[in-house]
Amino acid sequence: MTSSNGQPLLALDDVHVYYGNIAAVKGLTMTVMPGEIVTLIGSNGAGKSTTLRTISGLLRPRQGHVTFEGKRIDRTAADEIVRRGIAQSPEGRRIFPRMTVSENLDLGAFLRKDRDRIAADRERVLELFPRLRERITQKAGTMSGGEQQMLAVARALMAKPKLLLLDEPSMGLAPVLVDLIFETISTIREGGTTVLLVEQNALAALRVADRAYVLESGLLNLEGSARELARDPEVVRAYLGG
């Protein structure tokens, strides 16, 4: 499943991120190739979400750089980064609870002006998550956790991203729903969207991903193909509860 040896879609080079004086990420180097599903796993507080926030421009690295399609984006405004093709489903879903499902999807396409294509993408997203079509006029805050997670992913897809960032899509979901979400992530990739997946649920993430990075206390601990890492004794002991 690993893709061609061309230019990486996303590259982090020795990225350090601080909250005040506290280092959350201490020199992370990683790449995401076009068409891959890459997962970033690690325990609570390892710096996974910080990394995603840095990529999407909500945080600035103190050192190192982030490049997307060969151009640096670590000093670029968050809205410009979305415009260049990185969309995210943020941690904790962050759907707009008092807006309808339909309005939430519209906001996902906030920066796009191509109305016909938006309508077409909306149709595709609703085919991907038929459940959302049933709920299209419902206030998003009144839906169940699983439905809200689907909406968060669907909303991010409405931006027609080249790279989709998913922050803990399995959080708080029943195991069956987790399987469904991950199944959908594969489907999304087959449609040509590259995915960077941050997860605590390492087992599920390693099953769906091509490659993985294991983060521990802001440092890169291990990296490699997902299949290898799933068998790595250290990973099994630390994250897979083996």
Added chain:
Amino acid sequence: MSFAEPLPRESKPRGRMRRRLRFTWPLFFAALAIGAFIFYYVLTLGYLDPAVNDFVQQWFPLVSINEALVWVMAALGLNIVVGYAGLLDLGFVAFWAIGGYVAGWLMSGFFDKAHVNVLGNPAPFIVGGIHINFWLVVIAGAAVCAFFGVLIGAPTLRLRSDYLALVTLGFGEIIPQVFHNGDDVGGLNISNGTKGISPIDPVKSLSISQQGVTFKSLGPFDHLSRYLIFVVLTILIVFMSLRLREGRLGRAWLAIREDELAASAMGVPLMRTKLAAYGIGAVAGGVAGVAFAAHVSGVLPDRFQFSISITLLAMVVLGGMGNVWGVMLGALVLAWFNSTGLPQLGDTFNSTFGTSINFPSYSFLFFGGTLVLMMLFRREGFLPESRTRLVLREPERTDMEALGSDIEEQAPELDGMRIGGKSGDDEGARL
């Protein structure tokens, strides 16, 4: 199109009702405005029973209606900042003051060394000064306020909620103080200090009186003419508010109000969008300031108190944050209550029970009490935005559930959730 699918059953009647509501309030206010005009016009003709005339002069004098309209304009401006974009602003009086002083500068003999007259209408005894047409001054006041809105907003809006409120509170105090002490800014008199700027040029407009309709300088008692002018300005601001709401900017404000972080993840530029709310809200505040200056024919720095900011906020909250019609209702009711209703009710109470309580001095007690009661029994305001109302009425699935207690529901949810509808990864996959 995207939702040709059958909608949930109950959404049909609700949709019809919503559509009806959508037209009810605009029509109500239009009828109110026209009805009031006809009524006061008939009243000036003097056909009605003097008793009716007395009652109206006591309880609903046109002056207080005009003043209420000024409050409506300012409250609609604050509604853009607080109701649409969700930024708490406790210093909105600053824009009212700036608008007022723009009128003071551009429509009076204050700068007596200058001799400028652009379609202006100076009072006959005034020599020199800047005299610019009222409508142009409205535009100038709006522009200056937009500028100051952005200027104040740029450093301020980086702050979040409570901090933003505190800083706006500061600006709301500073700007009136600048005018208060502005009679000697490095030897330059920019505001005439505590004396304020008065008189302001009379507005030249249609005058409606017993003599019929003429075009002349409005005197202090041409309330009906000013009423018309204020209605026109209010309509412009209402129109602006409604159009913005529907547009791209309105959606961006809404997104920021609901969840700033999520909005930014959708690519909403936070700073620019917030500054737009601040600037556009300030425009309405400035128009209100110019209108108020014309209403009382002058500007006095002591009028621009903190209590104005709070009263405006109370109007927005009581009326229904984010809903133009609710805010109008809230502003009309509170402004009337403040200027006329409370003193009149107090007099009635005093004469009935033989007491001598000074009711107007307790106005904030009534405001505070009303706010507390509203927060207890109708938090969404008189006329809430449909979005807020629905959330407060519909049974809410709680955070508990959002955290995954929907396990019970697994089986039914699975049916609707098969990926790609029919066969997994064909059409649905192409994203």
